Amino acid sequence: MEDLRSSRACCGLVPTAPTEDALRTIFVLTGRGDEVSTSVLARHLGVSPPTVSIMLKRLAEHGLVERTDHRATLTPHGAGHARHVVRRHRLLETFLVRVVGLAPHEVHDEADALEHAVSDRLLDRIDALLDRPTHDPHGDPIPRSGDAHVEGWGTRLADAAVGGEFRVERVQDWDAAALAHLDDLGVVPGLTLVVLERGPGGPLWVRFDGRDHALGESLTRLVHGREVHVDVLA
């Protein structure tokens, strides 16, 4: 398996699973507009802060990461690598749902493991088999090489204005349990719902499929999309 990795080796960096995970996570986090600190990254990667500190130092030495004011950002070069990892991850998620038949909430962890082992050749076969998809099952855009890639998370359902329509575009996939719950309810990319009412700190009431649903803030913060202003409904 080292052969597959070595084909991705570059700039003296050994593309191990932990470093690839770090690059991908920094990419997604910054794409979402978040600042990436050592501790935030450590939490996401499930390792201790010193481990991340050392990793970031190495990534910076290899020119993949820029460190300013205790924040980490990807250099253009690092972003290129990260995009490849993200592409592998999201393509695999799509494959696992559409071909293998896994549920959307099951695929993140699987893709997380497989993304480091899949070869470029196999990935291209999968891409072709799926007919070059542009988005994964959670609505996340799949980067294509040679493409300007925008993450574009839109607004969070948690921040949506009461009384308007909201079109779900992306659902964060980190928390499998929450994702499974949203999936069960039918909150998936493509759904348009009406934001009815927001209790202070309480759940957000929304309507879709002719029924009212209450969603806690821990859920509505995971749902991203676009507010649709339909004047005819006003």
Added chain:
Amino acid sequence: MEDLRSSRACCGLVPTAPTEDALRTIFVLTGRGDEVSTSVLARHLGVSPPTVSIMLKRLAEHGLVERTDHRATLTPHGAGHARHVVRRHRLLETFLVRVVGLAPHEVHDEADALEHAVSDRLLDRIDALLDRPTHDPHGDPIPRSGDAHVEGWGTRLADAAVGGEFRVERVQDWDAAALAHLDDLGVVPGLTLVVLERGPGGPLWVRFDGRDHALGESLTRLVHGREVHVDVLA
């Protein structure tokens, strides 16, 4: 991704890719009747003899490998682990051919990388999707948990008697180029051919599909099967 591995952790051993590869290789080599020495294993794994020496020492300390007279054999416990790795490898090969559409000669290296990353859950989905296959595309039996597994390599085409029929059951998959060539010719599991003539050190002449073919010894040593004694043809 460590989560997936840790679910397979046992007896204090960290199931890293190199150790899993070693276990699988010892399993297949001994199943074929070969003796496993440090240097043979090093050649198969593509690492130096000292590396193997250290790995075998560790495997022996963990009770997975027995060392007698500079030969390595798997303990029952080690064989259990190895069978799981072999199962993952062969199931993945079958999947990659039947579902993804890769050619048989392409799948060994891919499966070699993926077998360390695939979770038990995903593997079972794949198994079900393929309808619980018993053999991979090269004719190798797929171990099933709770099954007495026999490798049963039969006789090599290189050793087959001249004048008889020979039914191909398995084709070794280590060498992708050789496998691609045999595949092109049509020498795949299930084929029955007639052994015509053996030149001393030269190629073996065989007949199938109404045509005669010459196969070098480097190829006929990779083809395993069963000699079929058909008296009516005599």
Added chain:
DNA sequence: TCGGGGTATTAGACCGCTCTAACACCGGTG
């Protein structure tokens, strides 16, 4: 202004994989 809590890094340690170089052993041959 001093202290405390949070954050980041460094220090020190261990594991596993890998290499080269050196050494040990064993068998055959001159």
Added chain:
DNA sequence: CACCGGTGTTAGAGCGGTCTAATACCCCGA
């Protein structure tokens, strides 16, 4: 019998990942 080639192991080193414990830093509040 002594040497030589093959095989196997040990020694020593480096890298990457991981941890805990200790240290450095920074800001805010008492």
